[in-house]
Amino acid sequence: MKKLALILAAATLTFSASAAFAADHEGHDHGSMNMGHGDHSMMDMGSMAHQEVIDGVKATFRVMGMVERMKGMEMPKGMKETHHIAVEFKDVKTGKALTEGTVKVKVQSPDKSDQTRDLMGMQGHFGADFEMAKKGKYGVMCKFVLKDGKTRQAKFWYTVK
Numbered sequence: 210m211k212k213l214a215l216i217l218a219a220a221t222l223t224f225s226a227s228a229a230f231a232a233d234h235e236g237h238d239h240g241s242m243n244m245g246h247g248d249h250s251m252m253d254m255g256s257m258a259h260q261e262v263i264d265g266v267k268a269t270f271r272v273m274g275m276v277e278r279m280k281g282m283e284m285p286k287g288m289k290e291t292h293h294i295a296v297e298f299k300d301v302k303t304g305k306a307l308t309e310g311t312v313k314v315k316v317q318s319p320d321k322s323d324q325t326r327d328l329m330g331m332q333g334h335f336g337a338d339f340e341m342a343k344k345g346k347y348g349v350m351c352k353f354v355l356k357d358g359k360t361r362q363a364k365f366w367y368t369v370k
């Protein structure tokens with residue numbers, strides 16, 4: 210009788226342990242299906258900050274937080290830049306990407322100080338890093354000259370929360 214009780218107790222223990230494991234596992238899968246992955250890819254892309262058509266060219270701006278962009282990597286010491294601003298240009302008529310040209314961006318901080326950078330062409334877009342550490346509204350002004358030689362400008366506000 211004593212032996213049987215022991216076996217039963219052991220069986221119950223094993224059963225409840227595996228049930229708990231299964232419940233745990235299901236919970237985990239469910240959680241990652243819901244939010245985790247979608248969020249992650251959104252961060253990698255950077256959120257669209259502004260889109261505008263200027264004289265036949267569609268400009269799409271994205272602003273990426275560097276901490277998110279460099280997830281899993283260590284931030285280089287002494288690096289002040291906090292955000293990456295990227296812009297893509299498209300010919301509205303043909304839908305073709307315009308990847309050649311000179312692009313300048315001026316960012317005005319909430320304290321009215323400003324930074325101007327030449328954006329480098331990289332993987333189909335132009336981009337540069339800026340210091341946007343303070344919370345508030347930043348004015349982003351972009352001046353660009355693409356292959357057709359025309360000077361175009363775009364402007365938008367970006368809020369750091």
Ligand SMILES: [Cu+2]
Pocket residue numbers: 293294295331334335336337
């Ligand atoms: Cu970039």
